[in-house]
Amino acid sequence: MDSLLFDYTIRTVALGAAVLGIVAGALGTFALLRRQSLLGDAMSHAALPGVLIAFMLTASKAPVILVLGAAIAGVIGTISLLAITRYSRIKEDTALGIILSVFFGFGLLLLTFLQRNPTAAQAGLNTFLFGQAATLLMRDVVTMAIFGGGALVVVVALWKEFKLLSFDRDYGTSLGFPMTALDILLTTLLVIGIVIGLQAVGVVLMSAMIVAPAAAARQWTDRLGQMLVLASAFGALAGVTGALLSSLGSGLSTGPVVVLVISVIVLLSLFFGASRGLAWSWLRHQRNRHVLQTQSVLANLYYLAGQHPDSDHAHDIEVLRAMNRYRGGVENSLRALAAEGLVRETTSNHWVLTDAGQALASSRELNHA
Amino acid sequence: MDEQTQQNPPISLAIDVADLTVAYHEKPVLWDIDLQVPPGILLAIVGPNGAGKTTFIKSVLGLIKPVAGQMLIYGKPYAEQRRLVGYVPQRGSVDWDFPTSVLDVVTMGRYGHLGWFKRPGQAERSQALEALEKVGMADYAGRQISQLSGGQQQRTFLARALVQDAQIYFMDEPFQGVDATTERAIVDLLKELRAQGKTVVVVHHDLQTVPEYFDWVMLLNVRRVAAGPVGNVFTDDNLRRAYGGRVGFLAGNGTGISETEPNYGQPVI
Numbered sequence: 327m328d329s330l331l332f333d334y335t336i337r338t339v340a341l342g343a344a345v346l347g348i349v350a351g352a353l354g355t356f357a358l359l360r361r362q363s364l365l366g367d368a369m370s371h372a373a374l375p376g377v378l379i380a381f382m383l384t385a386s387k388a389p390v391i392l393v394l395g396a397a398i399a400g401v402i403g404t405i406s407l408l409a410i411t412r413y414s415r416i417k418e419d420t421a422l423g424i425i426l427s428v429f430f431g432f433g434l435l436l437l438t439f440l441q442r443n444p445t446a447a448q449a450g451l452n453t454f455l456f457g458q459a460a461t462l463l464m465r466d467v468v469t470m471a472i473f474g475g476g477a478l479v480v481v482v483a484l485w486k487e488f489k490l491l492s493f494d495r496d497y498g499t500s501l502g503f504p505m506t507a508l509d510i511l512l513t514t515l516l517v518i519g520i521v522i523g524l525q526a527v528g529v530v531l532m533s534a535m536i537v538a539p540a541a542a543a544r545q546w547t548d549r550l551g552q553m554l555v556l557a558s559a560f561g562a563l564a565g566v567t568g569a570l571l572s573s574l575g576s577g578l579s580t581g582p583v584v585v586l587v588i589s590v591i592v593l594l595s596l597f598f599g600a601s602r603g604l605a606w607s608w609l610r611h612q613r614n615r616h617v618l619q620t621q622s623v624l625a626n627l628y629y630l631a632g633q634h635p636d637s638d639h640a641h642d643i644e645v646l647r648a649m650n651r652y653r654g655g656v657e658n659s660l661r662a663l664a665a666e667g668l669v670r671e672t673t674s675n676h677w678v679l680t681d682a683g684q685a686l687a688s689s690r691e692l693n694h695a
Numbered sequence: 696m697d698e699q700t701q702q703n704p705p706i707s708l709a710i711d712v713a714d715l716t717v718a719y720h721e722k723p724v725l726w727d728i729d730l731q732v733p734p735g736i737l738l739a740i741v742g743p744n745g746a747g748k749t750t751f752i753k754s755v756l757g758l759i760k761p762v763a764g765q766m767l768i769y770g771k772p773y774a775e776q777r778r779l780v781g782y783v784p785q786r787g788s789v790d791w792d793f794p795t796s797v798l799d800v801v802t803m804g805r806y807g808h809l810g811w812f813k814r815p816g817q818a819e820r821s822q823a824l825e826a827l828e829k830v831g832m833a834d835y836a837g838r839q840i841s842q843l844s845g846g847q848q849q850r851t852f853l854a855r856a857l858v859q860d861a862q863i864y865f866m867d868e869p870f871q872g873v874d875a876t877t878e879r880a881i882v883d884l885l886k887e888l889r890a891q892g893k894t895v896v897v898v899h900h901d902l903q904t905v906p907e908y909f910d911w912v913m914l915l916n917v918r919r920v921a922a923g924p925v926g927n928v929f930t931d932d933n934l935r936r937a938y939g940g941r942v943g944f945l946a947g948n949g950t951g952i953s954e955t956e957p958n959y960g961q962p963v964i
Contacts, residue, residue, distance in 0.1 A: 483812055484811075487806075489795070490803060490806060492793070493789060493790070493800070494788070496753070496758050496784055496788065497855075498806075499757065499758055500758065500777070501806055501859075544794065547794065548794050548795075548796075548839040548841075550793075552794075553794050
């Protein structure tokens with residue numbers, strides 16, 4: 327294990343994956359809250375032709391150049407998207423679909439063309455589809471850290487402006503902030519966040535790194551700052567785990583492994599998240615149901631006692647069951663009431679209100695009337 | 696004394712809108728609107744759905760680019776006078792599931808004064824708390840905004856506008872779907888603002904309460920049907936001209952007699 331941690335390649339891979347997870351988680355938080363998750367998807371797919379054209383023009387596989395190509399393609403994709411929604415009647419979701427498929431289709435075409443050309447050193451290029459963390463060099467990680475760190479610095483500096491943009495854009499305009507410029511800036515940062523992850527995770531699945539950590543973080547907190555930090559932490563965790571697993575395994579693509587890890591985090595968060603986890607709301611529901619049912623069993627017993635000349639007459643549990651929707655719970659409810667001293671069991675399965683139960687039930691009935 | 700020394704005082708209008716015209720895809724939404732509002736009054740904008748009430752407010756605030764028109768705030772273009780203007784958007788215009796607290800939303804009202812990069816601090820937070828106190832929401836400062844009722848959301852937005860400390864307020868349907876407590880709180884607030892000499896323009900949908908809550912009214916239906924003091928312009932005749940045959944409400948010479956309940960509850964685009 328020690329030798330693993332000191333292995334240069336492994337360390338590089340882990341560092342790179344952590345950087346991309348932190349940056350993608352932070353920027354994804356804003357993308358998610360601004361309902362731009364699909365934009366992230368379109369931008370990462372749009373990057374593929376950018377990478378390939380950069381390679382064709384320079385014949386270089388240096389990540390800096392390829393990533394630059396990806397960024398340019400991402401920006402062109404964003405501008406095309408804005409132009410389509412602005413100057414045609416096509417809505418944004420359709421426009422996103424068009425950009426995504428046209429750019430990605432063109433990218434695949436270029437990729438097959440390049441692969442047929444034996445002189446091209448194409449071996450590394452298709453790793454951009456699904457990512458290959460093992461190909462990261464320390465040089466690449468430094469580049470990623472510079473761009474990603476820069477993006478994070480801008481987010482921290484313009485924190486209140488970006489919050490305003492995400493929550494209430496019109497109000498921000500009325501306060502005098504140039505919201506369109508802030509929008510373009512934040513979207514550009516998102517493109518940077520996507521592009522720095524392309525080599526490791528790939529164009530197909532990079533959008534998951536934007537959406538999933540933020541979605542998981544939202545389940546745990548109701549504060550924007552905490553959400554951003556948590557999303558970064560989840561992103562880093564998924565990135566590092568996925569990248570390490572894929573570099574240890576026999577040539578597994580990193581993208582799919584990272585996405586599997588982050589999916590597990592999302593699932594766990596959905597169920598157990600502190601702020602809105604499904605498990606907790608299920609438990610609350612059960613508890614409420616139990617309280618309601620216990621009250622209704624008490625009311626039923628009171629009603630039966632009223633029907634009977636002798637109010638001390640005990641009633642069969644089956645009668646109560648017939649009066650109740652959740653048959654299975656009646657006995658539990660009676661035991662709970664008995665524990666509070668409100669009812670008692672006379673003979674087996676026959677129940678009667680105690681004086682305390684009688685008093686409580688009649689006061690409740692008065693409250694209802 | 697001032698009146699005597701200033702021989703010809705320029706009439707200082709709080710809001711002066713001239714020839715405002717807005718069109719979406721060639722279709723006019725607002726047509727040649729003129730409106731002059733003196734300071735210190737409460738003005739209601741009423742009109743049927745699609746009359747352009749919200750569009751009017753948004754174009755005065757520069758959120759929609761008009762085809763033509765001139766907007767002056769205290770005699771100067773709006774862009775120079777932003778600080779004097781507070782805005783309360785429609786409550787439905789934002790995502791109330793956004794991860795933030797009531798106090799945080801109200802603090803946003805100070806962002807314009809803070810300027811770029813600066814973070815809100817203790818001063819801003821106490822101003823926000825003070826505003827929340829005024830709208831009866833002090834106990835909710837720490838609440839996540841998704842836990843608020845409609846009326847509480849509205850009061851949060853009002854508090855946010857209050858901390859802007861503006862001279863003129865534009866409020867878009869603040870009475871829309873709120874509970875009685877909130878309605879009362881808003882009315883009290885409007886009166887307090889008027890007492891401080893502030894001007895408030897409110898998009899309103901309940902014709903019955905216009906004479907009770909407001910001093911002035913503008914009846915709008917793409918064109919300006921009438922504008923002025925409620926007693927002068929809130930007449931059956933003008934209402935019929937604004938609402939066409941659809942009006943189920945007659946002002947009865949401004950005393951407010953209702954025949955059938957009008958329901959202009961849909962948000963206007």
